[in-house]
Amino acid sequence: MAQSPARVVLTSGFSGCYTGGVKEFEIEAKTLRGVIKALDELYPGLGEHLEEETTVAIDGEIHEVGYHQPVRPGCEIFFIPKIEGG
Amino acid sequence: MPDTIKLEEKKLKVIGTRPVRPDGVPKVTGLARYGADYSLPGMLWGKILRSPHAHARIRSIDTSQAQALPGVKAVMTSADLPEQKFEYVGPERVAVNFWHMTRNIMAREKVLYEGHAVAAVAAISSTVADEALRLIKVDYEVLPHVIDVDEAMRPDAPLLFADMITRGVEPAPGKPSNISKRIELKIGDLEAGFAAADEIVEMDFKTAPVHQGYIEPQGCLARFDTDGQGEIWASSQGHFVVRAFTAQLLEMNIGNLLVHPAEIGGGFGGKTVIYIEPVAAVLSRKTGHPVKIVMSREDVFMATGPTSGAAMTVKIGVKKDGKIVAADGLFKFQAGAFPGSPVMNACMCSFAPYDIPNVRSVGYDVVCNRPKSAAYRAPGSPISAFAVESVIDVAAARIGMDPLQFRLKNSAKVGTPTVWGPKHAHDSYAATIQALLKHPGYTAPLGKNQGRGVASGFWFNNGGESSATAHVNEDGTVVVATGSPDIGGSRASMALMAAETLGIDYDKVRPIVADTASIGYTHVTGGSRVTFASGIAVIEACKKVIGELRARAAMTWDVDVDDVIWEEGHARPAGKNMGRFEPLSLKAIAAKKAVTGGPISASASVNAGGVAPGFASELCDVEVDPETGGVKILRFVAAQDVGRAIHPSYVEGQIQGGVAQGIGWALNEEYIYDQAGRLLNAGFLDYRIPVASDLPMIEAVLVEVPNPNHPFGVKGAGEVNIVPSMAAVANAVSHAIGRRMTELPMSPPKVLVALDSGRGD
Structure with a gap:
């Protein structure tokens, strides 16, 4: 049985720069590595930008971008600007 | 991610206690060594010539007389630093442009603010270096300047x-401006939201x-x-970042630089x-001598980054039943001389505490002739919170509702x-409001000329890359090394988490901060990340040590390692049927380290995720002197969700420190410039931060909602405390005088003007 894909969302700034304005994607993957790989295949070079410049929120929980992060079927993944503080 | 230790199932023995910090005695006896305390034989003194102008083109720099002065060993200008590529690298919110950074370190074509570094010397004494600076001739073409963001x-x-085109605008503007970037975040239908509102407040x-x-x-x-x-020996919040930036600016291999x-x-x-x-590195390379540079207080004010000043407009729409249906924020932030204000943080944090279906946040990053802004405690969030929480206060009054309710x-x-996309995964905000509602101070009577204000705030907190090593010494003590500079008591926190994990006493753990060659990469001490992220690295390293201790015990008992458990600082048999063995303490195992395999040590490096954000709600009572406009803080209560307070005293200290800074920001602190763009108050006498006599005892209320993603429930605790403070003070002052205060600082002259103006909410 096919698993339900994850809903993957980029920021307006990111989509404006790298995907021609496309913000939302549906991707089937087991880990964040799979998500990044799929996006990089769609937009070559995007993967590196995601790895270097974003933090990821998976179902609202904020994580550093790491290949190992598990991706639950049907989850929501937002790539957001990396967080820095004082 | 390590297994979560079920707090309700595991009784904590060390965490939550309040031992003396390991670095306390050297710090109070003057033995701790800060950046200026390091010296080496043959050392020279470096000094920096700074611009007297807010904005000027550099026509030429003549260093010949300075170089000829006896005792001067080297003079440098920007020509001694390699040019950098113009590109924004790294995260969008804090993108670094080394073309800008090298120009901030030392001006090239133009000086962009008073105090901008222009040249530097290395000499045999501080006096000779000062004299040499006076001999450097700079030919300036003074240009018009601009300070204010509007x-x-x-x-x-x-x-x-001349070539700055605003980023984030489509189509790109045809003309250059001082607006480096525009940001817009939006959810819902703003127009429909405001159309549904019964009351709209815009300020x-x-x-x-x-x-x-x-x-x-x-x-x-x-x-x-x-x-x-x-x-390099330097005082910083992150020696790995000092290494990375310095190596980049000097075109060095990172491995050749030890910080x-x-x-x-x-x-x-x-x-x-x-x-x-x-600068010190270039002068040292040129002379072959060690070079020390220490900034003066005046240098710090003129040439290092403050946080941004801002001009903001906030509008919210609310139903009569108290439901906010729309919110719109415009945030214009001064970046200083180079792009990079925290305006994106401001846009993201501004309405984050609230459930509002229709929201827009627009931000502008604007350059001006002031020092390049730098991060300051929850960068951006306190500024937007001042505006949003003031409007919230007015809106609550407008519909006759208690501001906390x-x-x-x-x-x-x-x-x-959230306005930036994801849904909130943690909801401890309400608990901080409830803490204030229950506090007796919230209903205490107020006297004449007194007012009470409340406000709330949000900050992300951070995780990220950290490394730790745990070494078991031969006497059973343990050294825990991290790469996180200790600013707020993190040595104590690391020792507490190591002691709890290993099951030993706090005073058996010696925490240290290791240099860039002695520990794995560790990101800055900032973003309220260290107790969370470096703490996970420490716990992971200690768990590896426990694994090794169990293996050594198994070897001693001639059993399988799976038959050995670690409990309360001892290796014990896993079950009764495996034989009778006396438990082996960490000390006993350490004493046999040689015959069981050698030194016992383990390292862990993590990229810690699963951070939980911080929420805070604060209550402030003030009394305003109607004759002088002076504001006295009578009471300040700060309720903050801290996850789990590893060392409650230092968490309370973080809260008190953040609030004290927020009070200074609210009431007194500002840069005062003359008509030529020169700073008139570059010192603590005239730039007035709060001192102890200005403040009451700030009451910190620790709301503990553990983070399920950290073994001990840790959330960042260092920053969110400053987010509501200015708004809480402003709301209190506004209620005390019956006039809405919309500009910081609320210094006595401004309060007097408001009192005289008749301007109301």
Whole structure:
């Protein structure tokens, strides 16, 4: 049985720069590595930008971008600007 | 991610206690070594010539007389630093452009603010270096300047960069401006939201740029060998970042640069960037001698980054039942001389505590002739919170609702969408409001000329890359090394978490901060990340040590390692049927380390995720002197969700420190410029941060909602405390005088003007 894909969302700034304005994607993957790989295949070079410049929120929980992060079927993944503080 | 230790199932023995910090005695006896305390034989003194103008083109620099002065060993200008590529690299919110950074370290084509570094010397004494600076001749073409953010955005404003085209605008503007970037975040239907509102409140606000006010000015010592390898001793919030930036600006391999972490006398975000390290390094390379540079307080004010000043407009629409249905924020932030204000943080944090279906946040990053802004405690969030929480206060009054109940009704919960996209995954905000509602201070009577204000705030907190090593010494004590400079008591926190994990006493753990060659990469001490992220690295390293201790015990007992458990600091048999063995303490196992396999040590490096954000709600009572306009803080209660307080005293200290800074920001702190753009108050006498006699005892209320993603429930605790403070004070002052205060600082002259103006909500 096919698993339900994850809903993957980029920021307006990111989509404006790298995907021609496309913000939302549906991707089937087991880990964040799979998500990044799929996006990089769609937009070559995007993967590196995601790895270097974003933090990821998976179902609202904020994580550093790491290949190992598990991706639950049907989850929501937002790539957001990396967080820095004082 | 390590297994979560079920707090309700595991009784904590060490965490939550309040032992003396390991670095306490050296710090109070003067033995701790800060950036300025390091010296080496043959050391020279470096000094920096700074611009007297706010904006000027550099026609020429003549260093010949300075170089000829006896005792001067080297003179440098920007020509001694390699040019950098113009590109924004790294995260969008804090993108670094080394073309800008090298120009901030030392001006090239133009000086962009008073105090901008122009040249530097290395000499045998501080006196000779000062004299040499006076002999450097700089030919300036003075240019018109601009300080204020609104003026800098005008089409006819003097331009800092003739080719700056605003990013984030489609189509791209045809003309350059001082607006570096535009940001827009949006959810829902703003127009429909406001159309559904019964009341709409819209107000303008202005805040002054303020300095972090760390007590220790930047100081460093650099030593370079002829083989190109170098060492730096510096006070910073992250010696790995000092290494990375300095190596980039000097075109060095990172491996050839070793950075030692000095103690740090405050940073608050201001020491996450560099100013003097590449200069000392170049002078050391040129002379073959170690070179020390120490900033004066005047240098710190004129040339290091404060946080932004801002002009803001916030509008919210609310139903009569108290539900906020729409919110719109416009945030214009001064970046200083180079792009990079925290305006994106401001846009993201502004309405984050609230469940509002229709929201827009628009931000502008604007350059002006002031020092380049730097991070300051929850960068950006306190500024936008001042505006938003003031409007919330007015809106609550408009519909006749208690301001805390109004916030509670609209508080974000798990699943509430944020303006930047994801839904909230944690909902401890309401608990901080409830803590204030229950506090007796909230209903205590007020006297004449007194007022009460409340406000709330949000900050992300951070995780990220950290490394730790745990070494078991032969007497059973343990050294725990991390790469996180200790600013707020993190040595104590690391020792507590190590002791709890290993099951040993706190005083058996010696925590240290290791240099860049002795520990794995560790990101800055900033973003309220260290107790969370470095803490996970420490716990992971200690778990590996436990694994090794169990293996050594198994070897001693001739059993399988799976038959050995670690409990309360001892190896014990896993079950009764495996034989009778006396438990082996960590000390006993350490004593046999040689025959069981050698030293016992383990390292862990993590990229820690699963951070939980911080929420805080604060209550402030003030009394205003109607004759002088002076504001006295009578009471301040700060309720903050801290996850789990590893060392409650230091968490309380973080809260008190953040609030004290927020009170200074609210009431007194500002840069005062003359008509030529020269700073008139570059010292603590005239730039007035709060002192102890200005403040009551700030009451910290620790709301503990553990983070399920950390073994001990840790959330960042260092920053969110400052977010509501200015708004809480402003709301209190506004209620005391019956006039709405919309501009910071609310210094006595401004309060008097408001009292005389008849301006109301």
